[in-house]
Amino acid sequence: MNHSLSQDVNNAINAFDGAKVAHAGCMLRLNDISEAISRCTKERDQAQEQSKEAETNWRTRFRNLRGEMTEELKNEHSQRISQMELAKEFADLINDLELEQKTEMLGCARTAKKLLGAHKHAFVTYAEYQWSQALKNLSPSLIRAIKLKLHALSMATTLEAQSEYYIEPEKVVSGLIGNKLTEVAKQCQFDMEIEPVLEKIGLYYPSLVGVDMALMNSPIKQQQLCQELNEIKKQRQKK
Incomplete structure (x- = not known):
């Protein structure tokens, strides 16, 4: 906690930090799942290709041997x-x-929305705090000059004060x-240093x-995805 700031500012900053941690964790899980999908897709494609090649080779040898199941042919069949x-x-x-990916994607959309809200709240709270502090420490010379200006403007004649172009001194x-x-x-x-x-x-x-x-900015899309995920999970539980 920064004791030079107000409690409201500290609370807003802490909430922002918490939102960042939550979103970072969600994005890390999403990225891990995406990497796993990419890796598994390559492995699947490789296994499918090897299976097709083995299928072709095995059938060719099987026919050439006229159905004689040698040990080598049996091993190739098992492979x-x-x-x-x-x-x-x-x-x-x-x-x-992919189901996990969609679930995490939905979670990341929600944590991202909370992160943006927490950032805005922290920034606005700090800006308001700085504004109030500055107003408490206005330059005496500025206050004096304003007082003089108000007094000078109030010295308008009755005719001037009745004019449609007259504006109140304040x-x-x-x-x-x-x-x-x-x-x-x-x-x-701003000098960030x-x-x-x-x-x-x-x-x-x-x-x-x-x-x-698009998902983050659309509560309707989030609800639709949530319903889709729930339906998929129900269908899988029945199997």
Whole structure:
């Protein structure tokens, strides 16, 4: 906890840290599953190719030997069946992994949404805290100048005050101050070497590489995918 900050800011930052950890964990599982699918797909394809090759070779030799089952031919038959079974095992495993992948993808979409929300909350909370702190420490010379400006503007004649173009002094000063401060703020550059809190939170939303953005931004798509996954799991339980 940073004791120089308010409790609200610390809580928001802690919540953001927690959201980052949760999302990172979900993405790690998703990436692991994707890598496993890629690896198993290569192994399945290789097993299928070897099975087809063994099938062709075995049938050719089987016919050439006119059905005489030599020990070598029996061994080749066992290897052929083994490759077929291995390819099927990989295919079944890929189906299971793809179901896990969709489940994790749904989870990552949800943790990503929470991460963006936690980032925004942390940033807004810190910005509001800094705003309130700055207002408590306004320059006395600025306050004096504002007071003088208000007084000068209030010295309008009765005719001027009744004009349709007359603007109340408070509104004039608010506009002048707002425009000037906004103009100066646009030129301001944050030096992250002296901004540990901003560096921790980040000026921009966290990167969401690998996240299905369409799924993340659509509660309807999330609900549909959830229903799809539940239906698949029910069907598999019946088998």
